[in-house]
Amino acid sequence: MADLFDTTDSAPEAQARADTAPRPLADRLRPQVLDEVIGQRQVLGPEAPLGVMLAAGTLGSIVFWGPPGVGKTTIARLLADATDLHFVQISAIFSGVPELRKVFEAAKQRRRTGQGTLLFVDEIHRFNKAQQDSFLPHMEDGTILLVGATTENPSFELNAALLSRAQVLVLERLGQEDLEALVARAETALDRALPLEPGARAALLDMADGDGRALLNLVEQVTSWRLDAPLDVNGLKTRLMKRAAVYDKSGDGHYNLISALHKSVRGSDPDAALYWYARMLEAGEDPRYLARRITRMAVEDIALADPQAQAVCLQSWETYERLGSPEGELAIAQALVYIALAPKSNAAYVAYKAARRAAKETGSLMPPKHILNAPTGLMKDQGYGKGYAYDHDAKDGFSGQNYFPDDMERTTFYEPVERGFERDLRKRVDYFARLRIQRTED
Structure with a gap:
């Protein structure tokens, strides 16, 4: 007799329920073949690395490096389909040594039956050195074809041994044309146009900030609204918040932006310098870190061409400590403009490094x-x-x-x-x- 309190669905019933469950738009529009992928022609084109590999039938291990929402998971899945490999996906955030052992053992079993395995590892940089090393023998003997995905610079985050066995392919944030093509595909699938005026449509693309998945989520929200007339820019911004910029204060985004700020100052461009300064503040960077870095810029790139520059930077730093945010950030901005427009010289910096080299070479001369x-x-x-x-x-x-x-x-x-x-x-x-x-x- 069946248990009257057993409410568990049978397998067919569970599958039927899953097939009829609502699916997010981003999942419904997931490409079915590589030719349907929007953007990333620099890796997918006929003469690009993946295009050449697939044409030659010699797909090797790969590490995809790029921001979120640009197609890393989708491309990995489609590569498995295109090469008749069994697709396995794990995340370095939720997986450890026991899970890896199970994955490798299952891949070995498949290999014995003639089935290869494409192992997709999301956030692969989260694995420690020992965990990354565990992939090596299975990559070398063909048990797995590794496709890793990371938002961080592989040069800093991945072992040299693993990098030597995989090709790093850079995936780029989607451009405006790519995002527009994605919206057009969504409108076709939904069989309706977005209820937005042209300016609001452009604003929607900006809100996605190059992230295709984020854009489709925004499109799904917009199409769910009951509207009497298309929205203008202000109406859209009232209902939607701009996606937060991708920025990790200890990661690659941090170093990219501080590099842009430093080089803008070195290039005597106060407007670009202020832009990158504002970008870092908007992303939550500590103004004290920025105050220290612009003081370093004064020492390294201005030096004795304007001895006052260091004092201006130090005073702005002290002013921030006394005033705090947001007023103190203005003092740092003023110092930034000053050093961007100051005459530049690295003569003392070059002289210092040359003297250090000479000191090492001459040893203990009296x-x-x-x-x-x-x-x-x-x-x-x-x-x-x-x-x-x-x-x-x-x-x-x-x-x-x-x-x-x-x-x-x-x-x-x-x-x-x-x-x-x-x-x-x-x-x-x-x-x-x-x-x-x-x-x-x-």
């Missing part, structure tokens, strides 16, 4: 004895301090003596540029060089 102090009689007997010329007593306050080790040729490290305050320093360097020659000839 200073010349004439510039050594001689506080004891023994040291005087050894010639310490003998012949030292006190520069204040010399003509022009400059003796021209040698201060390098006796066994080392005089070397020029510092070459001031003809910009900003370093123009004056250039004159001083040249002046002392001429005097040094004169003192040698006297």
Whole structure:
């Protein structure tokens, strides 16, 4: 007799229920073949890496590197279909060594029956070194064809051994044309146009920020509204919030944006510098980190071309500490504009690095004895301090003596540029060089 309290569906009933359950639009529009994938022609085109591999029938292990919502999972699944491989998907977030062992054992069983396995590992950078190493023997003997996906730079996050066995393919955020094509595909599938004015339609694409999955989720929301007339931009923005920008304060996005900020300052572009500064603040970056970095920019890229630049940066940093947000962020922005427009020189930075190299190469060479102090009689007997010329007593306050080790040729490290305050320093360097020659000839 059947259990009156057993409400579990039978397998056919459960399958039927699953087939009729509502599916998200992004899942319904998932491409069925590689030719249906929107965007990513740089890896999928006939002459692109995947196109060439598939045409030659020599698909190898791959790591997809790119932001969310650009098709990493979809392409991996379609690659398995195109090569008749069994598709297995795991996430490094939820999987550990026991799960990996089961996956590898199942792949070995399939291989014995002539079926290969494409193992798709999402967030592969989350695996530690030992876990990443566990893939290697199974990749080498053909048990699995690995397709990894990561939003972080593989050069920093993945083992060199794993990278040497896989090709890294970069997937890019979807452009406006790609996003528009995705919306058009959604409208065809839904058999209705989005109830948006042209400006609002463009705003919807901007809200997705290059993420196809996010865009389809937004489209699904818009089509669920009961509207009497198409929405304009303000109406859309009232109902929808812009998708948060992709940014990880300890990851690749962080380093990309700070690099863009630094190079904008170095390139004397205050507008671009302010833009990247604002992008980082909007993403939640700590203003103290930005204050420290712009102070570094003043030291590294401006230096003595404008000695005041460091002081301006330090003052803005101190102002932020006293005022906090948001007022203190304005002080940092002002310092950013100042250093972007300041004359640039890395002459002192180059000189410092050259001096460090020379110091390593010359080892323990002693200073010349004439510039050594001689506080004891023994040291005087050894010639310490003998012949030292006190520069204040010399003509022009400059003796021209040698201060390098006796066994080392005089070397020029510092070459001031003809910009900003370093123009004056250039004159001083040249002046002392001429005097040094004169003192040698006297």
